[in-house]
Amino acid sequence: MLYEHKVLTTNQIIDLAFPSRRSANLRLRLLDEWGIVYRFQPHREFGSHPMHYVLDTPGATILAYEAGITPRNMPYSRRDVARHAYSLQLAHDVACNGLFTSLVRHARQPRTTGQLTTWWSASHCKRLWGDIVKPDGYARWSHDGREFDWFMEFDFGTEPRSRILDKVDRYTKLATNTGLTTPVLLWFPTPDRESSVRYTLQELHNELSQPNRVPIATTNSYTAEDSLDMSTARWLPVGPGLTPDRVPFTELTTLWPDIPEPEPLDDHEDSYLTAPSPMPPPDLEYRKPTAA
Numbered sequence: 159m160l161y162e163h164k165v166l167t168t169n170q171i172i173d174l175a176f177p178s179r180r181s182a183n184l185r186l187r188l189l190d191e192w193g194i195v196y197r198f199q200p201h202r203e204f205g206s207h208p209m210h211y212v213l214d215t216p217g218a219t220i221l222a223y224e225a226g227i228t229p230r231n232m233p234y235s236r237r238d239v240a241r242h243a244y245s246l247q248l249a250h251d252v253a254c255n256g257l258f259t260s261l262v263r264h265a266r267q268p269r270t271t272g273q274l275t276t277w278w279s280a281s282h283c284k285r286l287w288g289d290i291v292k293p294d295g296y297a298r299w300s301h302d303g304r305e306f307d308w309f310m311e312f313d314f315g316t317e318p319r320s321r322i323l324d325k326v327d328r329y330t331k332l333a334t335n336t337g338l339t340t341p342v343l344l345w346f347p348t349p350d351r352e353s354s355v356r357y358t359l360q361e362l363h364n365e366l367s368q369p370n371r372v373p374i375a376t377t378n379s380y381t382a383e384d385s386l387d388m389s390t391a392r393w394l395p396v397g398p399g400l401t402p403d404r405v406p407f408t409e410l411t412t413l414w415p416d417i418p419e420p421e422p423l424d425d426h427e428d429s430y431l432t433a434p435s436p437m438p439p440p441d442l443e444y445r446k447p448t449a450a
Contacts, residue, residue: 212240215236313344
């Protein structure tokens with residue numbers, strides 16, 4: 159998971175792979191001592207960030223041999239990993255990863271019937287679709303015998319609205335070229351930012367000859383107690399005649415009934431590891447993490 163998604167926090171790793179904080183801390187401490195992973199704690203003016211983890215060179219070497227790849231042929235650079243760990247992009251990527259790990263956490267609850275079956279990183283998406291779109295992630299959720307897939311756009315409020323509209327145009331082009339309809343979910347930092355972009359998206363939606371080619375739903379960090387919990391009723395679709403209420407993302411398929419089932423995925427890429435399943439073994443018990 160660290161190779162695919164670059165950097166994860168302690169809580170995110172617990173969501174993905176451990177039954178408790180204690181077991182996670184014990185294992186992660188050993189992996190750090192052995193040099194398999196490298197951990198660091200970004201500076202924060204008030205309070206403290208959780209521990210962040212990235213894959214270190216020995217860990218990448220082990221993954222390469224397990225996959226039958228010569229380490230020199232696997233795209234991994236400790237220098238690039240270190241550069242990313244201390245870059246301005248770090249906060250964006252960690253928060254975006256938190257959206258997806260929240261779905262794994264949700265799926266691991268006792269009475270949840272759905273699960274996250276696919277989660278691809280921004281770099282993975284770039285390799286597949288980068289000539290047209292560069293989403294922050296792609297995922298699939300399986301629920302009651304149906305699959306729902308989507309592209310994720312995680313907005314920190316730093317891009318002009320024109321760039322977001324350009325992204326929608328590119329998603330429309332991708333849908334036209336491939337014949338596949340894939341929803342786009344957009345997360346915004348504030349209600350004002352979401353409202354402003356939604357107004358422009360609605361105008362664009364009205365001008366499209368085939369507006370249903372790219373179904374869109376939005377949310378912002380203030381619509382739920384946990385700003386990164388994707389499973390709550392926080393998603394508001396764009397388009398006329400749709401619900402004015404926010405809904406869980408699992409209900410978006412009922413608002414877009416014409417979306418066909420996603421096509422089978424082909425994740426074979428020479429010299430790259432296949433993206434891991436985001437879900438842990440089904441018999442792994444989950445207990446809600448306590449504060450660090």
